[in-house]
Amino acid sequence: MPKQVLSNWKNGEIVFNDEIPSEKKIPVKGEKNVLVTSALPYVNNVPHLGNIIGSVLSADVFSRYSSQRGVRTLYICGTDEYGTATETKALQEKTTPKEICDKYHAVHKGIYEWFNIKFDHFGRTTTPDQTEICQDIFMKLKNNGFTSSDSVDQLHCGQCDKFLADRYVHGICPFCAYDDARGDQCDKCGKLINAIELKEPKCSVCRSDPKVKKSSHIFLHLDQLSVSYTSENGIDIFQDQVEKQLNATLENGNNRWSPNAVSIARSWIKTGLEKRCITRDLKWGTAVPLEEFKSKVFYVWFDAPIGYLSITKGLLGDDWTKWWKNPEEVELYNFLGKDNVAFHSVMFPASQLGAKDNYTIVNHMCATEYLNYENAKFSKSRGTGVFGNDAQDTKIPADVWRFYLLYMRPENQDTAFSWDDFSAKVNSELLNNLGNFCNRALAFLAKQYTGVIPEMDLKEKDIEFLAAIQEDLKEYNESLDAVKLRNGLTTILALTSKGNSYLQDNAPWKLMKGSEEDQKRAKTVVGVAVNVAYLTSILLYPYMPQVSDQLQKQCGAEKLPRIPDVVTCFLKAGHKIGKPEPLFEKLDAERVAEFKTRFGGQQVAAEAKPEEKAKLSREGG
16 A cells, blocks of 8 residues: 555646537547436525525536546536416516516526536526427327326316416325425425315415316326336336336446435335326416317426426537437436425436437436524525525625535435534634645745745655545545535545644644754655645535635646546645635624524514514414
8 A cells, every 4th residue: 555655646647627618518429428417496486505405506516526537527407487386476576477587597597606506508498499398208208108188176266267286276285284285295295296185275376265176187197107016125126118227227236316315216116106197277388289288288397307408408409319318328417305306206207218219317316305494494485594695695605605505415314504503614624624734734835945845755654644645535536426425525624634633743844943854854744735735626626616726726736637536746846836825714603693693584573564474473483
């Protein structure tokens, strides 16, 4: 090991990426090609911190990592703009669905840009490409015998004179008794619901009691796409030609499915798949291309995932198929919250497979649990929690927000954002650990050696230190390959903690005042430490890209190299660094107290009118 560490230090290769514009990213045959999607955010709201970590930020970290490992990577996202959520928001704001979509698409785009989310393309689902691809998949499903039509009981509001679908109706969940379940899914237990199953249903618009009426709809026969279920070594085995391909994903040991994604998909299969209604009595949606259903649109959860395909087409034109009809050459990673797993793990893949058009099916499903706010739920109406625009208003840098959200990423269980913990982690891990190490090393070099890396003569102590850093680098790469993003971040912090100990134990500020041999030793220690600080800038790039860029410039490097496999001497003797500056500021108790009050709901409650206070009380605020 020591010989290998020394050899890597002297001879390790430093590789840089070729810059490829997003619109020219095409999979290369025989190479690894990674397609990353994050669940399309609803266009009817402002994203809060839980939304951001659940999909777009997690996907951004992995996409950046994959790219910096030299893998051809395409990251696609956009706003989900059709369905009842948009129609109801338009009613609330007394405007049109189109104006709602335009307004909130811009809001989402601006927030993600501020958070340094680096999409290859952030599009939207209200496009001709969406209509074309969605209708094409539907017609192939129909022609392959996987759809049927039927007249079904549906809730109808006489006062609004409309059928109530999805968010137009709410009531008591038939499964867990949650008293504010929607007409398509319960937010508490996550189960899918037919609106007719709700107990004590109410129209979400006028709050009147709906009646049951007949309406004709189209169904996707998930029951025909799954004949039976068995279990082998804890892995789902599907017994027919369509689900067999889906199962190959689950039983492939190289694929990364988070435990909750596997559990939810398995639960769906165990309980037996049923036919699912894929049309709605709405105006705002992708039209059904059949004359007898011309007044219907597709259900948003049949339509929305197809947005990944249409948004890719919006970027690449006809080359979209090289990503989405190329399962042999492309690995697809879905990033999403656990409430979206059922649709992405079963319904959307089943639609792709049933179309029999060689679609790229999800290989890796990376689902998070929920991030709560101070052990409560985020609520815009109650003023509880930090939303994307609020984060900007705090003047806390975007990368600091990224750091804490990723540090608290709810990978195995729900976690909660806490202002006290946020400030503690910023002050201890960023300021006193990572920032302290990098600044100490660079500032010492700048002050004592005019910022020029001296000659280094590695001794046993240095090689042992670099061997420990090598282990951290290995764990970092393995963690991110496995989409264990939180562990990758804590590994960086462990690395910089070792860096602080290395400086403290060797005390170059004392050595430089000693004998000639001691002075040579001081030069080696500071040269090694600055190189590890530069490695830190490389590893930070997926997590904190702005901080990575600042640190890279302070190290005097012009371009960020690929994330390496081995620790090498990146900055050789004679290299001149830039100007060292502190990377982080302390988050003090006074500011934390102010933010607790501002985002704790107290101000909203105090300023609310009597009728609004009554509403907040009913909602649990």
